[in-house]
Amino acid sequence: NAGVMQNPRHLVRRRGQEARLRCSPMKGHSHVYWYRQLPEEGLKFMVYLQKENIIDESGMPKERFSAEFPKEGPSILRIQQVVRGDSAAYFCASSPGRDTQYFGPGTRLTVL
Amino acid sequence: TQLLEQSPQFLSIQEGENLTVYCNSSSVFSSLQWYRQEPGEGPVLLVTVVTGGEVKKLKRLTFQFGDARKDSSLHITAAQPGDTGLYLCAGAEMGYGNKLVFGAGTILRVKS
Numbered sequence: 001n002a003g004v005m006q007n008p009r010h011l012v013r014r015r016g017q018e019a020r021l022r023c024s025p026m027k028g029h030s031h032v033y034w035y036r037q038l039p040e041e042g043l044k045f046m047v048y049l050q051k052e053n054i055i056d057e058s059g060m061p062k063e064r065f066s067a068e069f070p071k072e073g074p075s076i077l078r079i080q081q082v083v084r085g086d087s088a089a090y091f092c093a094s095s096p097g098r099d100t101q102y103f104g105p106g107t108r109l110t111v112l
Numbered sequence: 113t114q115l116l117e118q119s120p121q122f123l124s125i126q127e128g129e130n131l132t133v134y135c136n137s138s139s140v141f142s143s144l145q146w147y148r149q150e151p152g153e154g155p156v157l158l159v160t161v162v163t164g165g166e167v168k169k170l171k172r173l174t175f176q177f178g179d180a181r182k183d184s185s186l187h188i189t190a191a192q193p194g195d196t197g198l199y200l201c202a203g204a205e206m207g208y209g210n211k212l213v214f215g216a217g218t219i220l221r222v223k224s
Contacts, residue, residue: 099204103155
């Protein structure tokens with residue numbers, strides 16, 4: 001049973017470009033969470049999604065960031081017009097329901 | 113937003129010694145999870161504790177959830193160099209969604 005998959009593992013963008021991060025949850029998991037780990041900081045919640053629905057986006061920056069989890073395909077975290085402060089590790093976690101969340105290997109975003 | 117205080121931040125011990133890591137909060141969590149994270153990788157789940165007062169053992173690791181579900185501890189017996197790494201506690205907020213609040217982490221180094 002494959003774990004949570006994220007791609008790309010590393011992403012380099014120039015300021016002003018768009019970044020698209022993908023997450024495929026574990027088989028049978030319909031709950032997806034995105035977290036961000038800034039340099040020298042802990043993991044912070046960004047958004048919680050179920051299929052075709054955003055349930056909680058209280059941790060998402062108000063501008064430039066969006067997330068989706070379509071009926072078919074992976075969850076996508078999209079960052080428009082990236083800035084240097086967006087450089088971080090972005091982790092996706094999936095869950096079958098309550099409690100335990102399983103994390104992917106992360107996408108390291110570097111903004112030049 | 114709930115906060116989770118994790119201590120100590122750093123721990124350097126000799127092989128064979130025992131150690132305890134603490135996570136404390138003034139808020140109640142529906143569950144608490146412990147992860148271990150290696151550099152460049154995502155957090156790997158060690159255990160989930162759900163019931164107040166619950167104790168779980170994983171070989172030389174013992175996890176405890178406080179009676180009031182506000183705090184937790186991780187105790188390692190006879191630490192080995194292979195235990196070296198970053199340990200994270202994460203509390204699931206009460207209510208729908210169970211988004212995780214992370215502690216800052218404990219960097220453990222076990223010297224041989």
